[in-house]
Amino acid sequence: MASPRLPAAVRAPFEGRTWRGLGYVLLGLPLSVLFFSLSIAFFSAGAGLLITFLGIPVLAGTLAMCRGFGAVERARARGLLGLDVRAPEPVRGRTGGALSWMGAMLKSGASWRHLLYALLHLPWAVLSFSLALALWTWGWGLFTYPLWQWVFPMYAGQAGLQLYGDGTHDIYLDSGFEIAFTSLVGLLFVLAGPWVLRGLVAVDRLMVSGLLGPSRLASRVSELESDRGVVVDTAAADLRRIERDLHDGAQARLVSLAMDLGLAKEKLAHDPLAAAVMVDEAHGEVKLALQELRDLARGIHPAVLTDRGLDAALSAVSARCTVPVTVTVELPARPAAAIEGIAYFTVSELLQNVSKHARARQAWVDVWRSGDRLMLQVRDDGVGGAAPAEGRGLAGLTERLDAVDGVLAVDSPAGGPTTVTAELPWRA
Template identity: 70%
Template sequence: MATDYGQGYGRPSRSEREETGFRGPEYRGLGYRGPGLRGRVPDEPRQYLLPPALRAPIEARTWGEFGYLLLSLPISVVIFAFTVTMLSLGAGLLVTFLGVPLLALGLAASRGLGSVERLRARALLGLEVNAPQPLRPKRRTPMSWVGAVLRNGESWRAALYGLLHFPWAVGAFSVAVTLWTTGWAMLTYPLWFWVFPTYAGTSGIQLYGDQGHSVRLDTPFELAITCLVGFLITLAAPWVIRAMTMVDRVMVAGLLSPSRLASRVDELESDRGVVVDTAAADLRKIERDLHDGAQARLVALAMDLGLAKEKLTEDPDTAARMVEEAHGEVKTALQELRDLARGIHPAVLTDRGLDAALSSVASRCTAPVQVEVELDSRPAQAIEGIAYFTVSELLQNISKHAGATRATVDVWRVESRLMLQVTDNGAGGADVTAGSGLAGLAERLDAVDGILVVDSPTGGPTTVTAELPWRER
């Protein structure tokens, strides 16, 4: 059902969205998916003179990945030797009392070495991996700490990384160094082949030789062929290096990051804090509105009625006028209380759902708003309430800051997600990272595994897309 307040303007219908494949932020190439991911649409990609194939050998990313593989061998040798020594020593001494603390000490050191590997991956591979949560022993005693280390899954996975990364590092180091040095040496061979006749007493580098004859690269044609082969190897080496570092990325992300369960627990704890803070802020706002609004009016009304009562016998005309003014104050107080109750949870939302509630809030916007809600059923009350207040907040922003002359609100369902999109033709420049009301709105959505994506270039138009989980009533 579509409701048009003012002059509407064209926008894609549900069928058009399905035809174009629009299913929310994660399907529009915005790069945002999953709880807590939100922000502005990324800028346009940089323009380069050279294509990626020719640019790869000189890119900083390639040299960083090559440096990572170069350092992997010595670092993995140290980590592997330490891990094997501590695990074997701790396991061998388990029959004595010393085995358990030694094993715990080795696992704790593995966690520390994992931190070094995460830093190296962040610096050279650009891989951001969250550190595991610190150990939380039940009591501040050495044995409690030992038990916490031994029960911690991240400690064992860090030790497993030390064992598995060594053989891979040996192979990756050998392949990377061979390809990289061979390619650049052959590519630049025409620049340094003069070393052989000048200092080595030969005409060029030798490919084959025995007692009868030898093959050397010394003619202009052979120099050109050598340079061409080196050029092809140099072009291929970055992609081989990139493929090998992908294995390192998987190992670091899989073995040195918090477990999925631990990450989910941390996320839920953070969301719980956001929900508690939001609820406390809402209560403070309600208290402030009552104190500064309806309560103050009722106090003034009681005083006016008291004065009118005293003047009722002495000056009936003045008393009547004061009662009439008090009657107006009562109406104003009632309207403020209605507005406050609507802000807490509007009755129209409970009785008639999002379509009617959003149409009501759109009618109070300073710009004409076209509302389209296409839902086959109603979501859970909590999700419905968050969706209503999200759109209400966005329409208030349009009224206060956008300077828009028209806006649209679209609500639809995609599989297990509820999609909201508010668009206006205002001045733009809205930024979720600027500490504005959008930041608080994004946190509120994040608390229920929702997403807020803001596309608001300077000069407009502004499009805010929100995604909420669909939960049945």
């Protein structure tokens, strides 16, 4: 293994990445010849048979074969280049029959992209194979020329490697200077070869990821399905939290209140003073139950947010923080209601983190619009050290924002300060 202290240009010819890339390029030509030959032959046959019904199954089978070629190429790229490209969605017919499958295959854009890859990759494979093999053989051959130059006078009957000969004049690389210069030229080829090879492989990476992976639409659908799962899980967790708060808080208090009022009713006839005391205590319990219900309703969706917007709602939530909070909201209009709610609860949870963990003396909340994005920033002068991977609250916020194409960025070095920036779509 090359020493990491050597310059990158010196290490490159000996690195495993370089040799794996060379193996990828050299293996690519025979595979491309095979893929191209089979694809063009069967596609031509299917296109020619389209005047009959036989052309449809032949074309569908050709596209299925090309998808198989794509699986081989993705595995080769994963093993030799470290490029992990997801397979496109499998083709399924609506009814499950052969005709339905053939129709779905012919309508599949991913299948046609696999065929395009099989046709386009051959000329590129010829170029990259020829260039890589020439650089590698000439480079290492010339570089090691001093080691095998003795073969020519001993077995070939000539002084050295022949550069020119016309029957009258012959030029051989046989002097010490010529041999050393030849080795130096070979060294330059050896050092340049890995970088040329990486450029060639970069094009292969683009072709594999662009033609053999899922389309952007399919990726977006998959992402939205994943986000929908996150939203459903979050909503279920919120419902369980509300149910738990109702059961353990207001409901338990109201049950106790009903029992106390029942006892007061029984004592009213023979001990009115004791009944009055119990009614007074029940009155206090009613106030506490109402406050708990107000807090619970505020946790679901505060009325001030609906009535007066983010400025007033964030000012109200910052007033409950244990440290002084400066709130600055500069919005030309109100965003979509759902986005407004997410922004409110994001700032609310971040301020709760400031109260519980930051040990800060002051905090700041800034809200503004940038293009079609709603920007939120919560800063504090606390001890820092916050990270989504370590804190469950920040990790949950990240998932919630991801579900609506939002972004959460945390800058919290040890010792502080902490700056958390959230970006949400406006969607007004």
